[in-house]
Amino acid sequence: MKHLLSAADLTHEDALRILDTAGQMAATQAREIKKLPTLRGRTVVNLFFEDSTRTRISFETAAKRLSADVINFSAKGSSVSKGESLKDTALTLQAMGADAVVIRHQASGAPHTLAASGWTHGAVVNAGDGTHQHPTQALLDAYTLRRHLVGERGSVDASGRDLHGLHVAVVGDVLHSRVARSNVQLLHTLGARVTLVAPPTLVPVGVEAWPCDVSYRLDDVIVDGKPDAIMMLRVQRERMSSTGGGFFPSPLEYSRGYGLDARRMASLPEHAIVLHPGPMNRGLEISADAADSDRAVIVEQVANGVAVRMAVLYLLLAGEQPTTNRSAE
Numbered sequence: 001m002k003h004l005l006s007a008a009d010l011t012h013e014d015a016l017r018i019l020d021t022a023g024q025m026a027a028t029q030a031r032e033i034k035k036l037p038t039l040r041g042r043t044v045v046n047l048f049f050e051d052s053t054r055t056r057i058s059f060e061t062a063a064k065r066l067s068a069d070v071i072n073f074s075a076k077g078s079s080v081s082k083g084e085s086l087k088d089t090a091l092t093l094q095a096m097g098a099d100a101v102v103i104r105h106q107a108s109g110a111p112h113t114l115a116a117s118g119w120t121h122g123a124v125v126n127a128g129d130g131t132h133q134h135p136t137q138a139l140l141d142a143y144t145l146r147r148h149l150v151g152e153r154g155s156v157d158a159s160g161r162d163l164h165g166l167h168v169a170v171v172g173d174v175l176h177s178r179v180a181r182s183n184v185q186l187l188h189t190l191g192a193r194v195t196l197v198a199p200p201t202l203v204p205v206g207v208e209a210w211p212c213d214v215s216y217r218l219d220d221v222i223v224d225g226k227p228d229a230i231m232m233l234r235v236q237r238e239r240m241s242s243t244g245g246g247f248f249p250s251p252l253e254y255s256r257g258y259g260l261d262a263r264r265m266a267s268l269p270e271h272a273i274v275l276h277p278g279p280m281n282r283g284l285e286i287s288a289d290a291a292d293s294d295r296a297v298i299v300e301q302v303a304n305g306v307a308v309r310m311a312v313l314y315l316l317l318a319g320e321q322p323t324t325n326r327s328a329e
């Protein structure tokens with residue numbers, strides 16, 4: 001694996017290797033070995049053209065815990081606001097010696113362009129591109145599902161180390177969600193069954209080709225489908241206004257039809273867990289009761305994200321020569 005651009009690129013074996021490595025990373029952190037020397041002398045650039053709290057801080061923490069040097073670049077306050085292109089920004093950062101570039105961009109496909117361009121010699125990691133992909137989010141979600149639901153700790157009799165036999169409902173604004181796209185692909189690769197639940201206006205064209213079921217009725221999926229996990233998606237109002245789509249149905253209709261609240265929580269199987277990638281719109285896609293319940297693993301998802309991103313950086317960079325040495329050859 002040279003880059004991590006899409007959950008669709010991960011084989012079953014790749015995904016399990018990352019999840020198993022994340023487990024080892026988490027074990028070192030639990031033993032209070034805060035810093036591993038693995039990436040000493042390597043430089044990780046966080047190149048964020050779009051806002052982020054969790055992903056940016058998580059990648060920074062992960063890189064530092066592996067002893068890498070970290071350069072944080074945020075488009076806001078940079079020469080991007082003077083019109084500098086992705087190419088010139090990438091070339092500038094490469095001149096500072098990037099071994100890995102973690103990129104978030106509002107344009108779907110920007111990480112693929114960067115990986116194919118030669119503007120950077122380092123590994124490219126997609127930290128979220130437009131409505132397209134967010135592979136490390138899907139990996140941390142799978143890691144969280146595995147910890148809670150698979151094997152001896154879990155109440156589902158899943159076989160092996162993957163998510164075979166689990167049913168995951170992914171609910172909400174699927175149309176604008178890179179988290180939904182990435183999760184559908186990765187969960188399918190890992191053997192889980194996925195049901196997407198959304199109002200018809202927030203279901204993408206072509207969803208029939210995705211490896212999942214689709215429903216417009218959340219209550220039916222909860223009662224009849226008995227999901228082992230329910231993943232609530234953020235309603236992305238900023239993308240609705242930028243595409244001129246507006247918010248439809250209304251916020252009240254949306255939360256009545258698709259919000260997770262105490263009544264729906266009570267209808268879920270007892271062992272079911274609640275995920276949300278964050279940031280949450282409390283009172284819209286998820287009520288405070290549900291978000292703060294002891295079945296919600298939302299804060300744990302954030303912690304698991306550090307271990308998963310440590311694993312991704314480790315697997316991409318360990319064993320490779322630093323780019324500064326490669327360019328000197």
Ligand code: CP
Binds near residue numbers: 055277278
């Ligand atoms: N889940 C996620 O990508 O959150 P941020 O936008 O805060 O990084």
